[in-house]
Amino acid sequence: MxxxxxxxxxxxxxxxxxxxxxxxxxxxxxxxxxxxxxxxxxxxxxxxxxxxxxxxxxxxxxxxxxxxxxxxxxxxxxxxxxxxxxxxxxxxxxxxxxxxxxxxxxxxxxxxxxxxxxxxxxxxxxxxxxxxxxxxxxxxxxxxxxxxxxxxxxxxxxxxxxxADEAAFDVFSALTGTLTSHYAFLVTLAEWASSHGIAPDDADRYVRGLFENVGRSLGDETRTLPGLAADHETPNGSNERIRTTWFVPASAGLRESLDALLTDLRRP
Incomplete structure (x- = not known):
């Protein structure tokens, strides 16, 4: 060989x-x-x-x-x-x-x-x-x-x-495993709005517009990711509330899932 x-x-x-x-x-x-x-x-x-x-x-x-x-x-x-x-x-x-x-x-x-x-x-x-x-x-x-x-x-x-090496490559590969979860997150937002009386087409249109704006801000590489998060959050405001009550507790599970995926990617 x-x-x-x-x-x-x-x-x-x-x-x-x-x-x-x-x-x-x-x-x-x-x-x-x-x-x-x-x-x-x-x-x-x-x-x-x-x-x-x-x-x-x-x-x-x-x-x-x-x-x-x-x-x-x-x-x-x-x-x-x-x-x-x-x-x-x-x-x-x-x-x-x-x-x-x-x-x-x-x-x-x-x-x-x-x-x-x-x-x-x-x-x-x-x-x-x-x-x-x-x-x-x-x-x-x-x-x-x-x-x-x-x-x-x-x-x-x-x-x-x-x-530099395949170990680093595998970390990036694991990150790609989060893509459909992002779309599922958007689906959940639109479905939640519809469950509260918003027409599905209107909910879909609004959620798309909301996160298209996020995509545009990501194109500004002069701003760090933590900086972008801070710039979009008001102390004691709605974004801070959802982040601290939902995302922060859930982030531990996300890290565990990524670690498990990385282990599988590195398994011979």
């Missing part, structure tokens, strides 16, 4: 990325393709595995091509983004990936060592956590290890955040 110490350096391959392949075109794979095509530029050329949203994307965008199988994706690409579901990772066995390719591993909970043992390749492997907002080029993507070509691609999609 090929060892990680056999990795070839990537510095010689810095430059314009011409061909990207995506194996596993689910929500994240689709978002990456849409992000790369966000401004209408037909570069890089994109090659897709023949499942999921591939056919629709190939019809919608110039220079996006549907391949017959995963090996053809590899053969036609300089950088291959692997976004299959973790339980399906063994379907990748048998792919031939030459050492002059770059493999981007976006499978949650699948380490680079695990993926390398399946692929048996000397090609550089980079883990990444692209989020759906990369389709609008509005999401920072955590990467490990740092690779100039991969960083450049995610800089286009909203920014790359290289981290």
């Amino acid at each position: 090929i060892q990680s110490s056999d990795l070839r350096p990537t510095l010689a391959r810095v430059g314009t990325l011409q061909r990207v392949g995506v194996i596993g075109v689910g929500e994240i794979g689709k978002a990456v393709v849409e992000g790369l095509r966000h401004d209408g530029d037909p570069t890089p050329e994109i090659h897709l595995s023949p499942r999921g949203a591939s056919a629709d994307l190939a019809e919608r965008y110039e220079a996006v091509h549907l391949c017959t199988d995963n090996q053809q994706v590899v053969d036609r690409s300089d950088l291959v983004l692997i976004a299959v579901r973790g339980p399906d990772r063994h379907s990748l066995a048998g792919l031939h990936i030459p050492g002059d390719k770059i493999v981007v591993n976006v499978m949650a909970g699948i380490s680079n060592d695990d993926l390398r043992s399946i692929l048996d390749t000397v090609a550089p492997l980079v883990r990444a956590i692209p989020l759906p907002a990369v389709r609008e080029r509005m999401s920072v993507t955590v990467v490990h290890p740092s690779d100039p070509v991969v960083n450049a691609m995610f800089d286009v999609l909203g920014g790359a955040l290289p981290v």
Whole structure:
């Protein structure tokens, strides 16, 4: 089996990325393709595995091509983004990936060592956590290890955040597990308002507007997160009351859930 110490350096391959392949075109794979095509530029050329949203994307965008199988994706690409579901990772066995390719591993909970043992390749492997907002080029993507070509691609999609090791990478991966809880929180607010006589459409519209404003304030990186929280709270006011009576007691449970998720992510 090929060892990680056999990795070839990537510095010689810095430059314009011409061909990207995506194996596993689910929500994240689709978002990456849409992000790369966000401004209408037909570069890089994109090659897709023949499942999921591939056919629709190939019809919608110039220079996006549907391949017959995963090996053809590899053969036609300089950088291959692997976004299959973790339980399906063994379907990748048998792919031939030459050492002059770059493999981007976006499978949650699948380490680079695990993926390398399946692929048996000397090609550089980079883990990444692209989020759906990369389709609008509005999401920072955590990467490990740092690779100039991969960083450049995610800089286009909203920014790359290289981290030092997989332990740090796993912490960021655990944070992504809170996304649907945020949406469920908004659902609860709207449902609570409806239970008190507010029309569901009105409750939905108001809650969306309330938190769209929060999103805009988060875009101001000159203000810290604690600073933003303090700026939106009046002493003895309504926000302080909900924070201290509901969120502060509940935050211990949130931390415990994140710790448990992190433990699972680090389990071999």
